[in-house]
Amino acid sequence: MTDMKNKSFLTVVGVIILVFILSGCGSSSKSDGMDMDMGAMTDPITAELSWSPQTAKVNEKVHIQVIVKQKDTNVDKADEVMFEISKEGDSSQHEKVAATNSGDGKFTLDKTFTSAGTYSITSHVTVGPQHTMPTKKLIVTN
Ligand SMILES: [Cu+2]
Numbered sequence: 279m280t281d282m283k284n285k286s287f288l289t290v291v292g293v294i295i296l297v298f299i300l301s302g303c304g305s306s307s308k309s310d311g312m313d314m315d316m317g318a319m320t321d322p323i324t325a326e327l328s329w330s331p332q333t334a335k336v337n338e339k340v341h342i343q344v345i346v347k348q349k350d351t352n353v354d355k356a357d358e359v360m361f362e363i364s365k366e367g368d369s370s371q372h373e374k375v376a377a378t379n380s381g382d383g384k385f386t387l388d389k390t391f392t393s394a395g396t397y398s399i400t401s402h403v404t405v406g407p408q409h410t411m412p413t414k415k416l417i418v419t420n
Pocket residue numbers: 302303401402403409410411
């Protein structure tokens with residue numbers, strides 16, 4: 279009986295690990311993934327997502343930016359920065375766009391929304407073996 283329990287426990291652990299691997303945004307990591315000390319020795323990266331104006335208007339440009347830092351240093355050589363934009367309640371409006379590297383740790387995207395609603399914006403930031411992806415809600419009004 280304990281054998282059976284152990285087996286199902288291992289299966290659960292296996293599934294959890296698999297989910298973690300699959301949720302890595304499909305970005306190819308340049309590290310071999312087995313280098314345990316890499317992550318521990320490197321300071322974690324942070325990504326600060328913001329935009330202006332705070333509340334957007336239909337057909338008016340919104341300036342989206344994410345500032346990438348490692349400790350207190352701006353990271354201007356991120357491997358990949360993508361903005362994922364989706365509209366709540368409308369699965370047809372979903373896109374993933376590469377950000378423009380504006381230098382000094384700033385990655386930007388100018389976006390004009392053509393319909394009012396609540397949008398979810400995620401900035402996917404990859405720096406070496408690290409990945410961070412803050413999400414915020416943007417409201418677009420008429
Ligand atoms: Cu991501």
